[in-house]
Amino acid sequence: MKFQENLLQYISQSLLKTGETIAVAESVTSGLLQLAFSQMPNASLFYNGGITAYTLPQKVIFLDVDQKEAEECDCVSENIAKTMALSVARLFDTDWSIATTGYCTPVRSSSYKIFSYFAFSYKGEIVLSKKLELHPKTQALDAQLYYTEFILGCFKSELNQVLILK
Numbered sequence: 001m002k003f004q005e006n007l008l009q010y011i012s013q014s015l016l017k018t019g020e021t022i023a024v025a026e027s028v029t030s031g032l033l034q035l036a037f038s039q040m041p042n043a044s045l046f047y048n049g050g051i052t053a054y055t056l057p058q059k060v061i062f063l064d065v066d067q068k069e070a071e072e073c074d075c076v077s078e079n080i081a082k083t084m085a086l087s088v089a090r091l092f093d094t095d096w097s098i099a100t101t102g103y104c105t106p107v108r109s110s111s112y113k114i115f116s117y118f119a120f121s122y123k124g125e126i127v128l129s130k131k132l133e134l135h136p137k138t139q140a141l142d143a144q145l146y147y148t149e150f151i152l153g154c155f156k157s158e159l160n161q162v163l164i165l166k
Contacts, residue, residue, distance in 0.1 A: 007152055008040045014159040015046035015096075023092030024050035025063055025084040027075065028102035028116045032148040048092040053084070063087040063099075074109040076101050081119040082126045089121045097121045098155060104143040106136045114138050116147050120158055128158055 015022060024033045034050040037043055051062055056075050059065040064087040065080055073080065084099035102116025103109075114136055119129040132150055134143050 004149065004152075007149075007156060008036060010156055011152065011159060012040035012042060012046070014156075014163060016042060018095075018159075018162060020095035021046050021048050021093075022096040022098070023048045023088045023094040024097065025088035025099040026050060026052045027054055027059070027084075027100055028104055029100045029144050029148050029151070030054065032144055033098060033100065033151065036148060036152060048094050051088060051091070059084065059101075062091070076103065076110070076117065078117045078119070078129050078131065081117040082121075082129055085119040085121040085126060085129075086124070089124065095123055098151060100147060100151065102132075102147070104138075104140040104147075112136060114143050116143075118147070118151050118154075120155060122158070122162070128154065130154070 024037060026033055031052045037047040053059045053062055056070050059070060059075055060067045063084045065083050070080060081099045081101050085097045088099060089097035098120055100116055100118045103114050106112040106114055115131055115133040117131050120127050132147060134146060
C-alpha cells in the first residue's frame, strides 16, 4: 500500500510550518488514515495519534457518539462523523482532526450502496464535512483506499486555506 508521496509530504510540511497537530478517528477507513499519517516525514512532531472505533459501542464509549442517534443510522451519518471529529480532537488535544464513518461493502443498512461521511475539525469547529459515494461493485479494500486518498486530498485543500490566511 503506497500513498501519494507528494501529498503526504505536503501535509507534513504544512502542519510543521503552522506548528499544528492532528488526530484521527476512523471507522470505515479502518486505520488507513492513521497509517498514512505515520508515513509522513517528521510525523511525531504533529501527529498525536488516532483511534479506530469500528462498532457502535466503541464509538459511544470513546468518541461521545449518542447511542440512540447511532442506532437510528447504523453509526453512519454526517453528524456522527462530526461528533467523532470533535471528540478525537479533544481526546488527543489537537488543532486538527479527521473522522470517517461509512460502508465499504453494500449491505442492507446502506441500501446496498457504498459511501462514507468524513469531517474535519479545526480548533474545536467543524470546517468541512462531506459524503463520498462509490459504485456499489467497488471492492472493499479499493473503497477504503479511495476514501483515504480522497480525504487526504481534501485535507490538503483545507490546509491550503489556513496557510493562505496566516
